[in-house]
Amino acid sequence: MGITEDLADALARDTIAVAEKLGDDNLIAEVSKVIGASSTTTQEAFMTAVRVRLSEKRARAFLKARLAKGPVGPKKELGTGPILDPSDDSAGGH
Secondary structure, X not given: OOHHHHHHHHHHHHXXXXXXXXXXXXXXXXXHHHXXXXXXXXXXXXXXXXXXXXXXXXXXXXXXXXHHHOOOOOOOOOOOOOOOOOOOOOOOOO
16 A cells, blocks of 8 residues: 555544544544545545444444354365454454
């Protein structure tokens, strides 16, 4: 990634963490507004990073819940690739 995307992603990661810690759903929008006042390009990269990270977090939570339910129907081998660890609560993904 370029510097804009790298910085926006790091800020998105930090903002999501602080918003969750404070329980403040509006923090992301407030940070976006601050960024947008000086750079709409950075604001767009920030919001993209936020959407991607929150989307991945929701998908991982879904997979974790689904894995906890167990197999549906006959058990099938999943192959040799990595399988989501249900004890892993990280939102970072890769």
